[in-house]
Amino acid sequence: MEESFTKAREMQFPRSILVGHDTLAQCAEVSADLGFFGRGAIITGEKSNASAGNAVQDFMTEGGYDVDTIVTGAATMANVEEIVARVMEEGYGFLLAVGGGSKIDITKMVASRTRVPFISVPTTASHDGIASGRASLKSDLGPKSVQAVAPMGIIADTGVISRAPYRYLAAGCADVISNLTALMDWEFARRLRNEFFSSTAYYLSKHSAEAIIENAEFIKPDIEESVWTVIKPIIISGTSMSIAGNSRPTSGSEHMFSHALDILYPDRALHGEQCGVGTIMMTYLHGGDWMRIRKALKDIGAPVDAKGINLKEDEVVEALSKMHTIRKDRFTIVGEKGLSPEVARVVAETTLVI
Numbered sequence: 001m002e003e004s005f006t007k008a009r010e011m012q013f014p015r016s017i018l019v020g021h022d023t024l025a026q027c028a029e030v031s032a033d034l035g036f037f038g039r040g041a042i043i044t045g046e047k048s049n050a051s052a053g054n055a056v057q058d059f060m061t062e063g064g065y066d067v068d069t070i071v072t073g074a075a076t077m078a079n080v081e082e083i084v085a086r087v088m089e090e091g092y093g094f095l096l097a098v099g100g101g102s103k104i105d106i107t108k109m110v111a112s113r114t115r116v117p118f119i120s121v122p123t124t125a126s127h128d129g130i131a132s133g134r135a136s137l138k139s140d141l142g143p144k145s146v147q148a149v150a151p152m153g154i155i156a157d158t159g160v161i162s163r164a165p166y167r168y169l170a171a172g173c174a175d176v177i178s179n180l181t182a183l184m185d186w187e188f189a190r191r192l193r194n195e196f197f198s199s200t201a202y203y204l205s206k207h208s209a210e211a212i213i214e215n216a217e218f219i220k221p222d223i224e225e226s227v228w229t230v231i232k233p234i235i236i237s238g239t240s241m242s243i244a245g246n247s248r249p250t251s252g253s254e255h256m257f258s259h260a261l262d263i264l265y266p267d268r269a270l271h272g273e274q275c276g277v278g279t280i281m282m283t284y285l286h287g288g289d290w291m292r293i294r295k296a297l298k299d300i301g302a303p304v305d306a307k308g309i310n311l312k313e314d315e316v317v318e319a320l321s322k323m324h325t326i327r328k329d330r331f332t333i334v335g336e337k338g339l340s341p342e343v344a345r346v347v348a349e350t351t352l353v354i
């Protein structure tokens with residue numbers, strides 16, 4: 001008898017994605033479309049509240065909604081717990097996450113704990129987590145990626161995002177370009193370890209990275225259209241994780257390099273900036289066209305060397321030779337034993353000091 005079919009997997013996607021100029025003004029409409037009713041809360045930070053939160057509050061009130069604003073800080077478990085308690089106490093029926101990465105991460109966690117749906121309103125586009133169900137939380141051992149819940153809706157106002165420092169947008173581009181080495185690592189693990197592979201997730205992720213590279217020369221500061229060009233690939237990149245059921249399509253050895261830096265030398269640069277530099281080096285290790293990656297990052301204005309991410313060459317070498325200890329379950333080009341310091345130095349000197 002044939003074995004019976006037993007596969008099952010849940011894939012979460014946002015239902016409504018609104019991207020473009022002045023889309024913030026439509027937050028009440030999107031909320032109504034999603035069936036949100038009753039009282040809700042905006043979860044935001046001090047800066048994001050000034051750049052977009054206050055406006056969202058006004059638009060929601062004009063649209064007939066009763067909405068409170070909760071100003072919070074870093075994406076820590078303590079802040080998540082505090083807001084979970086508040087949401088339960090007040091009985092909010094929906095949430096709006098207004099901010100960069102950390103406020104969206106907090107809200108994803110709160111939504112997953114309370115089962116209250118939320119809309120994501122990014123004020124920056126510095127990484128590809130906008131549309132995904134995974135959240136990055138701060139812990140004593142560096143940032144930790146945890147499964148939470150995907151937003152019901154996304155409102156990406158290109159005007160708001162273009163007013164944020166350009167560095168964030170460039171970092172978001174670098175985070176998506178870094179998919180290319182994540183995908184090489186995934187193929188490598190598929191060939192060597194027979195690891196689960198999804199062609200759909202693979203091609204979506206690859207397409208996002210290529211779309212950014214193809215448009216690299218046109219992605220510039222102070223041009224709202226640059227945000228328009230970048231935001232769709234960033235969102236699509238995030239959905240590739242939902243299809244794969246894990247972060248394989250967007251996170252490989254280059255992310256391990258970035259995570260190693262988060263532990264060894266925290267807060268020197270943005271996540272996407274570190275991943276971009278990691279991708280140059282990991283493409284070299286894979287025998288790929290690392291000069292092409294470097295050129296695209298340079299055209300965009302993202303860092304391409306140690307100095308660009310506030311590190312000394314020795315610090316890069318240390319992170320390269322320790323990165324294999326970060327995520328042992330993820331098989332990548334650096335293997336289980338990692339790079340020797342000698343090899344790590346060759347990689348850094350070849351690709352970053354040219």
Ligand SMILES: [Zn+2]
Binds near residue numbers: 128
């Ligand atoms: Zn990333």
